[in-house]
Amino acid sequence: MSESPAPAPSPGTSRSTSATIPPNILRCLTPVTDGYGVDLRPELSRVGLDEEMMGSAALRVSYRQGSAVIRRALELTGDPHLGLRVGAAQHLTSWGLLGFAQMAAETLREAIETGVRFQNLSGAMVVWSAGQEEAGYVLRAELPDPALDPAVAVFLAEEAFASVVALTRLSSGEEFAPQSVEFAFPAPRDMGPFTDLFRCPVRFGAAENRLVFPTAWAGRPMPGRDRVTYTGVVELLAEQVASRRDQQDLLEGLEISIAQSLPDVPSFVEQARRHASSERTLRRRLAECGTTYEAVVDGVRRERVEQLLRRPALTLRDIARQAGFSDVRAMRRAVHRWHGVTPARLREEGTDQ
Template sequence: MEPFIRTTSFAGFRELVAKLGGDPWALLLRFRIKPELLDEEDARVPLRSLVGLLECAAQELDCADFGLRMAEYQNLHVLGPIAVMARSSASVGHALTEIVRFIGYHSSGMQLDLDRSEAQAPRVVIGLQLPGSVPQRQMVELAMGVAHNTMKLLCGAHFSAQSVLLCGVSPLPPARYRRYFQTQVYSGQACNALVLTAQQLQQPIEQQDPHLHRMLVQYLDHIHLHSSSDLVDQVRRLVLRMLPTQQCRLPLIAEQVGLHERALQRQLAELGQRFDELVEGIRRDRADFYLAERDIPMSQIAGMLGYSEQSVFNRACRRWFALTPGERRRQLLEQRAYRRD
């Protein structure tokens, strides 16, 4: 099923394109997005359309930081009722947990996780669930910028993450990221994440309202966002998190979701999934994503995919694409150059 996203995530697009001297309506129509939908809070469009639109705008308007600039127009409130629920939560950690739980209301293609595996360095991990090697840097940086703005809204204007992690290698100078996030930014990482502190998660939210929070949770539950199919998304998030640790095993994943491994296998089977095929598909998609970045070393990609040896990654690449990693990288870069032309 094609992942969608609510059109609230287009906030600031028209203003920014016009400011840069472009025609926002022409760009929207080129990607088959009706401009009037941007004024409807509950309208939805394919996520792929927004991802392509942002990449196109950045290229045609010669604005390499388009995603970050657009993030300046957005914050938690693009999430609609999820935002109200988060701001009525008891603490920042509680709010983030609920945002992760219900992010499917906003977009079925957004991958969000609150990784507490390191107690003193919890991470908000952000990604997109789009198959293939679709360029998506602008959308990812928009989402990272909105996540940063969300933390400032929940924690206060003084908020600063411990650090920011970014996948891939960006043409933007590091200073541009430091200026936006006001902290150290590391590129070429296995995931996109805001690294927080334990104290930030424990911080109480001034506007907490247990009654309002309970009502909104019931509302979101009622529209079937927390269905059994969420198990697949939860497993996907855990696999993405654990692959670089080379500890992505069924028993550990089952323990994380609170199930016996046989129960997890059975429930996945009922949803038409097998654990090993799920892991294989995620590795293949991430391999394409990393290989499309010219400057990430092959040994680093192998490690981020959970392989202890480069040779194992080489064999997997031949199995997936009938190509070596180097050949697949050249193919992806040629395809990207062709699309730009």
């Protein structure tokens, strides 16, 4: 039976700004880009992340933050297949308790299905699903936003399947090779990195991103299998999922409230009242989400500005007013902080795409 995938965020919804993703991909990305002589710290700082924050196990980032850093890493390294390198460099220990549960699973199939079940704790930026089909045991990676930057979309698909293959080889045997791999993006000029890594037929321009495991491998026992340990860790993961769901509900509720109120922004006191909470409790809950009310407001304003800049009939003054800025200068400073360019330039870049 197929695992039910976690619901994918819809394009343009508040989940694109919610800080709910463990930054595992960004943590794996940094040492890989170091090998290119690229320092990602300024890019992390640009999206509000510093070294101290990146070292915190409690840190969560938004889909927008992750995409922005990945986009810049691709530009700075000039490597169109950076996703393959990042995926191949991963270890199960990078996934924390989830990786430990997978190592203790009975079979490779159970390890995979545990990863799918708790994917929201893994730092995944794709939506996973898995199940037995006629072709074999199939793992799918769906991009949650069809409007995603094409280069970032390729990175995420490559990283997803490269990490699966790398982790399977580390845990179950270096000789592992998928039965086949399919990518939804067009074929690259150089197929070498794909054939070298996957050691199986690779098809491009497919209807979906799909990796097929040989059935015999799916049932292969995990070397570290331990039923008692697995059961105990899965219970802890289930508790984390319940807590994360509460956090996500809080962030989405705040973002919707702010978006519906623009150009006015509800005060923090008003938000605490709406959530039947004291100001102190609400601040604590936001801290547990790894954010602040000011950061949530900033994220909603950013999304609103980006949406309005796509409407050529609106002047910059109109956009600043509708997004809740005091004037165009304030909006210009914010846009430069977010993107490193002026609103006019950002509008031109959006038109050129």
